[in-house]
Amino acid sequence: MSSTHSSQPTSVISDASRHTRRQFFAQSALLAAGSAAVAAEPARSAVTAERRPNVLLIMTDDHGYGDLGCYGNPHLKTPNIDRLHAESTRLTQHHHSPVCTPTRASLMTGRYNYRTCAIDTFRGRAMMHPGETTIAEIFAASGYKTGIFGKWHLGDCFPMRACDKGFQESLVLRGGGLSQPADFPGGEGYFNPILLRDGVPERRDGYCADIFANEAIAFLERHKDEPFFLYVPTNAPHTPLEVEDRYAEPYRKLGLDDRIAKFYGMVANIDENVGRIMDALDRLGLRDNTIVLFMTDNGAQMPAEALRFNAGMRGQKATVYEGGIRVPCFVRWPEKISAGKDVERLTAHIDIAPTLLDLCGVPAPDTVRFDGRSAAPLLTDDNADWPDRTLFFQWHRGDAPEPYNNCCALTHQYKLVNGVELYDLQSDLAEENDIATQNPEVVTRLRKEYEAWFEDVSATRGYAPPEIVVGHERGGPTYLTLQDQRAGEGGGYGANGFWKTRIARAGTYDVTLRFAQEVNSGTAHVQIGGTRASAPIAEGAEFTIINGVKLHDGPASVRAWANNPDPANGARYVDIVHVDA
Template sequence: MGDNYPLRACDRGFHESLTHRGGGLAQAADRPPGSSYFDPLLERNGRPVRARGYCSDVFTDAAIRFVRRNRNRPFFCYLAFNAPHVPLQIDEKYAAPYRAAGLDDTTARLYGMVANVDENVGRLLDTLSALGLERNTIVVFLSDNGAQHPDRYNAGLRATKGTVYEGGIRVPCLVRWPGRWEGGRQVDALAAHIDLVPTLLQVCHVRPPQGLALDGQSLAPPLDGAAAPTEDRLLFIQWHRGDAPEPFNNCAVIGQRWKLINGKELYDLQADSAESREISREHPELVRRLRGEYEKWLADVSATRGYDPPRIVVGSPHENPSLLTRQDWRGPRASWADTGLGHWELAFAMGGRYRVEALFPALKADARVSLQIGEQEHWRMARSGAGRAVFTSVSVPEGPARLEVRIHEGETSRGPHYVSVRRLSEDSLN
């Protein structure tokens, strides 16, 4: 999924979509002039729309309308809240009870956002019940990662978001289907997000497309009450910044019992779910075996997927203009900081003339602005106080190209916050 064609939800098979850009609201991927959790600037089926209300309420309202419209036929609805998340914007009525209980303002706002999500999930479940769909609708609720700060409740698990310790990656997954699965029980089977697709395909009697290899496995047997598999299935997790993977950097090999972190730390999860006792010296052969399994996995995904970024297609009838943001920057200086610099990997759908507009915070002094597309380079002068530089008609051939804009200020350079790329019609050139 992404912010531009062909990676938007509306390009990837969803018949209807209401989305924010990037990883959340009030972030670098927002359309200018930026957004908020209240009356957010969203995209409906790929087109900008200003919503009214609080973001989680808006998304839930849209999901409820979708369910009502499709009540008489099978449907799939993916409701992904960006809350709870910084900047912790929430109506005071949700934060006030937690602040009154003695929690600091940040924690009160965080728990207020959780309470609002809980309320909205309840509204969706109530809708299913009111429509008579509760018994035969599968509902899956899960989170994406552990707490961001060590002072949050984390069930005694080690570390936080961004790490591959259990406190960063073990999350709740609640599944409800009254027509088939008995509730009120815990399924003790090693599982991951990659298991959801094969599970839903199996229980809905849908065959995957021929030749499609799925990484996950169906959880239907343990959900149906069968004993959890006894074989030591292995899951592989790796997460770090950068454009390419670094072997044994922030990675984990996870089995039903054993877990190897960064190729050297070994833990027995059955005896020590808090990962408090490192035991690699006691099991050197096991460490070597798990390291070998990791190396085979990394070689496999490297061979079958590659690490070239998916290119943003510009100048197509599906999206014109295309808004590029720092969210999709590549390169060693890529960041959301005002001093950051990066490039975009693009594919021009058609050759022709393009208008390229760079947007940035108002300059404090005169600066030169350069545009590089492939091998060609163009320059503009931007005066003090300016917040944009426009390259009105740039000839670009069809095909892949790297685009970079630099703001040159003395001996330093930085990138813009946004770049708009529009293919010009023949009429606009005459």
């Protein structure tokens, strides 16, 4: 490859936190020790006669079915992904949720996201319940090394971070993406980002996708002699559309809209990094015994249908039409899976966890109840039996799902959208011809199945967000951002909003508040449960520290504001650190 893709870490612990660095790193060490203990548990894998296969899962962000050369894009060049496609078995009717977090929850658990509390992408609705068991936890308990480098988007705070949920090594961005409300103050977007390494902030030099590829390659080098589960969920090509001009310029020269040129440039960079990771597998002798999956998290981001190739499908991200939920998914395992084969049976995100565990001979705990089924037979047996079933996809904004709001019930042949539109996908992939009136019995059946499913998943945990745990000895400092803030009475962010937390240890805490730039004087206030504290805002200060806040253990809502409780004066960042000796 022509680029060196170098990146270097830089400490970003602010002066506001330096007085607690000893506690911070002591707590981080405890966390690391806990992860190591999980990794050291005896393997339970059913595969004993030969080395168990490795797993590499690559998932890109807001990258549509038509955004690949191998699926007919007339402009975009993706030679490395195209090569991987040619070497793989392809699941051509694979479906994910319409947006980021729901897909990630289902991918990690093998369960519908409505069971997990991770129902949306922000405002406290993107935190997966810590009681869910992830595929990383199962692999780690079976002796695999586990790592994630990229976008987690299932919780930024203990006990919901990637490093709390089975990933022994992690370098991830916060929230749904860089340049979003969860990004660190001082973050520079996709270049030179501030990331979290195992929960500790770290600034890295370089472009985000290059950084994550570098980390993935280093992980492969460290663990080439032991089984591993490596998850590389890039945040590109999600907006903002930021990439070096050398990637976008070839598409500008084709006369494409500048947004599309930048988007295609981001995909070209991803393709280059996929090539680098595949080259590393070859160089390290890992190619034949590594299961490689490539997929995207949902359909194409805006603009899709109007401005770029969408593989003949209707809709885009956030919709339940095929352009929003049908995604590329191909699997390479030279030792066991045929190359160049298309599997046209219906599969989904809920199938990935049971499939990977099955292929690796790793049993799931008896307490885990998957909604999906193992697709291993489809991948390894040309004559495998695969009974049809109905799958369900739904997403919309709000604190709780509503029946028939942006949903679909999907079988191999039919799709019922919002309970009223019916399409035959075998003859109408573009979903142009509503055949509901001609097939009332199909509509009635799928409505009944959808209603039973909705009642079932809603009864699992309900939809209240899980609590952020503050002050736990393995949690380190708690970083609260607008990503996880619950909306107040006014419906927006700011002083009317709150964070739902639980104080793990009664004691003394220091609280650091950061406000919008225009709030640069007056008094900062914080209320945590029944405790309220204040401190003056120094003129021109980037943050205000309120020292010595005494907190009781137990549930506590957190609110923070400057001067008066107007939404414009709400804190954008609230850092809480336990300081008792």
